[in-house]
Amino acid sequence: MLTxxxxxxxxxxxxxxxxFIYLLVALLPLGIGLxxxxxxxxxxxxxxxxxxxxxxxxxxYQQAFSLVAYIIYQTVIVISYFHYRQKQNASAIFYLxxxxxxxxxxxxxxxPAMVGHNSLLGFLGISYLTFRAAGTxxxxxxxxxxxxxxxxxxxxxAFMPTITSGPIDRYRRFAKDYQQVPSRxxxxxxxxxxxxxxxxxxxxxxxxxxFFGQLWYPFMVKQALLSAPHLSWWVVGVAYTYAGxxxxxxxxxxxxxxxxxxxxxxxxxxxxxxxxxxxxxxxFWNRWHMTLSFWFRDxxxxxxxxxxTKKKWFKNRNVLSSVAYMxxxxxxxxxxxxxxxxxxxxxxxxxxxxxxxxxxxxxxxxFKIKSTKWTKFxxxxxxxxxxxxxxxxxxxxxxxxxxxxPGHH
Amino acid sequence: xxxxxxxxxxxxxxxxxxxxxxxxxxxxxxSNNSPATLQxxxxxxxxxxxxxRAIKVQALADKKANYVPFFGSSEFNRMxxxxxxxxxxxxxxxxxxxxxxxxxxxxxxxxxxTMMAPQMKNKKAVFVISPQWxxxxxxxxxxxxxxxxxxxxxxxxxxxxxxxxxxxxxxxxLGELTSDSxxxxxxxYKIERGEQLNAFERANIKVRxxxxxxxDNLFSGFFLKDNYxxxxxxxxxxxxxRYDYDRxxxxxxxxxxxxxxxxxxxxxxxxxxxxxxxxxxxxxxQKHFSYLKSPEYADLQVVLNQLKKTNxxxxxxxxxxNTKWEQKxxxxxxxxxxxxxxxxxxxxxxxxxxxxxxxxxxxxxxxxNDTIHIGWAGWVDFDHRIAPFLDNPQPAPHYHMNEAFLSxxxxxxxxxxxxxxxxxxxxLK
Numbered sequence: 010m011l012t013x014x015x016x017x018x019x020x021x022x023x024x025x026x027x028x029f030i031y032l033l034v035a036l037l038p039l040g041i042g043l044x045x046x047x048x049x050x051x052x053x054x055x056x057x058x059x060x061x062x063x064x065x066x067x068x069x070y071q072q073a074f075s076l077v078a079y080i081i082y083q084t085v086i087v088i089s090y091f092h093y094r095q096k097q098n099a100s101a102i103f104y105l106x107x108x109x110x111x112x113x114x115x116x117x118x119x120x121p122a123m124v125g126h127n128s129l130l131g132f133l134g135i136s137y138l139t140f141r142a143a144g145t146x147x148x149x150x151x152x153x154x155x156x157x158x159x160x161x162x163x164x165x166x167a168f169m170p171t172i173t174s175g176p177i178d179r180y181r182r183f184a185k186d187y188q189q190v191p192s193r194x195x196x197x198x199x200x201x202x203x204x205x206x207x208x209x210x211x212x213x214x215x216x217x218x219x220f221f222g223q224l225w226y227p228f229m230v231k232q233a234l235l236s237a238p239h240l241s242w243w244v245v246g247v248a249y250t251y252a253g254x255x256x257x258x259x260x261x262x263x264x265x266x267x268x269x270x271x272x273x274x275x276x277x278x279x280x281x282x283x284x285x286x287x288x289x290x291x292x293f294w295n296r297w298h299m300t301l302s303f304w305f306r307d308x309x310x311x312x313x314x315x316x317x318t319k320k321k322w323f324k325n326r327n328v329l330s331s332v333a334y335m336x337x338x339x340x341x342x343x344x345x346x347x348x349x350x351x352x353x354x355x356x357x358x359x360x361x362x363x364x365x366x367x368x369x370x371x372x373x374x375x376f377k378i379k380s381t382k383w384t385k386f387x388x389x390x391x392x393x394x395x396x397x398x399x400x401x402x403x404x405x406x407x408x409x410x411x412x413x414x415p416g417h418h
Numbered sequence: 419x420x421x422x423x424x425x426x427x428x429x430x431x432x433x434x435x436x437x438x439x440x441x442x443x444x445x446x447x448x449s450n451n452s453p454a455t456l457q458x459x460x461x462x463x464x465x466x467x468x469x470x471r472a473i474k475v476q477a478l479a480d481k482k483a484n485y486v487p488f489f490g491s492s493e494f495n496r497m498x499x500x501x502x503x504x505x506x507x508x509x510x511x512x513x514x515x516x517x518x519x520x521x522x523x524x525x526x527x528x529x530x531x532t533m534m535a536p537q538m539k540n541k542k543a544v545f546v547i548s549p550q551w552x553x554x555x556x557x558x559x560x561x562x563x564x565x566x567x568x569x570x571x572x573x574x575x576x577x578x579x580x581x582x583x584x585x586x587x588x589x590x591x592l593g594e595l596t597s598d599s600x601x602x603x604x605x606x607y608k609i610e611r612g613e614q615l616n617a618f619e620r621a622n623i624k625v626r627x628x629x630x631x632x633x634d635n636l637f638s639g640f641f642l643k644d645n646y647x648x649x650x651x652x653x654x655x656x657x658x659x660r661y662d663y664d665r666x667x668x669x670x671x672x673x674x675x676x677x678x679x680x681x682x683x684x685x686x687x688x689x690x691x692x693x694x695x696x697x698x699x700x701x702x703x704q705k706h707f708s709y710l711k712s713p714e715y716a717d718l719q720v721v722l723n724q725l726k727k728t729n730x731x732x733x734x735x736x737x738x739x740n741t742k743w744e745q746k747x748x749x750x751x752x753x754x755x756x757x758x759x760x761x762x763x764x765x766x767x768x769x770x771x772x773x774x775x776x777x778x779x780x781x782x783x784x785x786x787n788d789t790i791h792i793g794w795a796g797w798v799d800f801d802h803r804i805a806p807f808l809d810n811p812q813p814a815p816h817y818h819m820n821e822a823f824l825s826x827x828x829x830x831x832x833x834x835x836x837x838x839x840x841x842x843x844x845x846l847k
Contacts, residue, residue, distance in 0.1 A: 017604060018600060018601045018603070018604035019600065019603070019604070020600065024600075025600070067603065067604065068593075068603075193421065194421075197421060197424050197425070197428070200428055201424070201427075201428050204428050204429070204432060227560075235693060235697070236696060236697060238698075239696075239698070
């Protein structure tokens with residue numbers, strides 16, 4: 010059954026330089042249209058369909074079915090809730106809608122830990138789509154989504170440039186861009202940004218990350234595993250090269266996704282803003298995987314703080330924010346996957362945010378340290394190295410080092 | 419700025435750069451590497467020599483230089499003074515062109531050979547087989563992708579015959595190992611199903627091969643690891659002027675004893691210090707290793723078929739393991755001998771009769787460089803056995819292939835005497 014789908018070539022999004030040739034040629038008519046003030050919706054839908062299809066055909070074709078089923082499922086929930094919300098606003102229904110929307114990802118993330126293999130429901134990008142759907146439900150409850158139907162929602166969910174790995178957009182922002190055509194001047198500004206973004210992406214993804222991801226990181230891992238299960242200096246190398254690999258790979262990808270969105274006349278928010286220059290961990294999360302951390306900030310951290318304040322759960326404001334930080338980061342840890350290292354990663358960052366807040370208060374009270382180049386450097390240095398350490402936990406290498414029994418070479 | 423100027427300021431630089439890049443790659447650059455570059459490439463063991471074409475084709479086509487391809491894996495990186503390339507430079511007429519690093523098992527070698535098939539036609543070659551290749555899952559996808567680029571894949575696809583069971587098997591493996599994505603995998607699956615590639619697909623392959631060939635001609639002479647200057651040439655001087663096997667052998671045993679005097683395993687001192695001294699959990703760590711069942715047997719079969727196609731006269735070597743070391747790790751030596759037996763059965767049943775079986779040689783003094791790699795006296799003996807074969811004319815080989823060796827039955831056959839006898843009776847005439 011469906012062998013034809015297995016045999017078609019599969020193209021991972023932005024996987025090779027050639028991919029961009031196909032993609033840009035396909036998008037050219039769209040760009041010309043936008044330049045002349047027209048948005049060819051049907052053509053855009055066609056191109057998007059073809060390229061999404063190419064991401065999920067071939068040997069991973071089961072994922073295509075999971076994707077379609079998932080989008081239908083989420084559309085039903087979101088649209089039903091939207092209609093309900095026009096008339097009523099009971100909390101229980103809202104929580105039910107959010108729970109149903111999160112259910113697939115909960116199953117997918119817990120499956121490996123519970124039943125030992127990946128869930129069939131999963132597909133590449135499910136986490137990112139979950140954020141979009143759940144975010145839309147929350148925005149609907151807040152009453153800021155006024156205009157929604159199934160077609161608009163599907164276009165938002167399946168927006169091709171960002172479908173597999175973000176950045177995570179919000180429906181309200183996206184819809185505004187999508188419903189109108191940018192002026193010629195505005196569009197040219199977008200294009201003028203998109204082109205250098207693409208080339209920065211090329212340098213990150215295909216040049217720098219080649220060294221980090223293909224040469225240095227695997228080399229360090231190999232050396233470090235020679236003395237498994239004991240720590241060696243190579244583990245330090247693993248940590249730094251992985252940090253480089255993760256950043257250049259993901260930031261490169263994000264540049265591509267943003268640039269392609271711009272060419273399609275949609276201002277997808279940027280995802281990275283020189284994260285390794287952050288002076289403290291809070292600033293780091295304002296610069297690293299920004300759309301994810303802002304999503305968590307708005308929909309988990311802030312909601313929790315509001316609710317706890319309203320219901321007077323905590324007497325002390327600082328305790329409240331500490332609990333909120335921990336909750337926020339632990340959820341993020343679980344979202345990455347139910348393994349000890351993702352959860353520890355979330356815990357480390359939660360704790361770091363708490364300690365950071367405490368230190369800022371303590372410093373203000375007890376010392377008069379002037380901010381100089383030197384103090385900034387020290388702060389940046391500590392932050393960077395803490396982040397690298399947390400990435401070492403995150404990358405799962407330690408799991409391999411300590412707990413995986415070495416098999417045949 | 420008018421919109422026209424703005425457009426030009428955005429796209430002008432890109433268009434000019436793209437135009438220049440296209441011109442550079444469309445120019446059919448001639449590859450002409452100097453003899454010194456070829457010499458360096460022959461012992462560089464660099465992946466860019468392995469996965470590209472220009473250098474090796476030029477080297478093997480060079481009648482005067484007399485390069486002979488040596489296929490193998492990690493043992494080729496054990497370059498003491500008795501290393502085949504050093505010995506050949508000192509005493510013999512041929513020059514080994516070494517293809518082998520950790521992970522270059524049968525399948526990467528097949529793609530390597532396919533790229534230089536015309537140059538291997540009716541020539542000789544050496545093929546070193548490690549029983550360690552024959553693990554349950556066969557070659558690791560990462561290793562395969564590291565030594566095997568798009569260029570080699572496309573060259574293989576261009577000559578693949580969807581009617582041949584060998585090519586269909588290879589296509590299946592290629593699809594699996596390239597992680598199923600891109601045109602290469604989809605073309606490979608087509609071949610696996612026994613369908614011809616259509617005109618468009620053939621044209622696509624042709625254009626891409628042409629561009630990659632130009633890139634190869636331009637760049638592959640750079641970034642070669644300079645083993646020749648560092649590890650071959652200086653050691654040539656350490657060898658006695660006149661060739662005398664017994665003397666060389668005795669000298670190698672003696673030099674080996676000196677180079678391994680910080681341990682009682684017969685492992686090179688530096689190797690011992692770095693890899694063994696501080697390692698825990700060695701005892702019993704290989705007790706459960708088995709090389710008896712593996713897709714590698716079928717992978718080896720497609721290599722043999724390729725050698726038959728090019729009518730290459732090959733001498734095989736089956737590598738030894740350090741017995742003292744394996745006593746510690748608990749490797750089942752009977753299993754090791756059985757693996758060698760299974761490999762030999764597959765070779766001899768099809769007329770590949772030049773086999774140097776070192777599987778029992780791992781306890782000879784001075785024979786091993788470290789834990790699982792031959793060296794020193796081992797290299798002296800190896801050289802002694804291959805040199806007459808390579809330097810003197812040999813009768814043409816007569817290979818007769820049998821598809822039964824592609825089957826999962828063979829891949830998973832435990833090579834007891836009865837099982838082999840039965841397999842022979844059922845499948846081999």
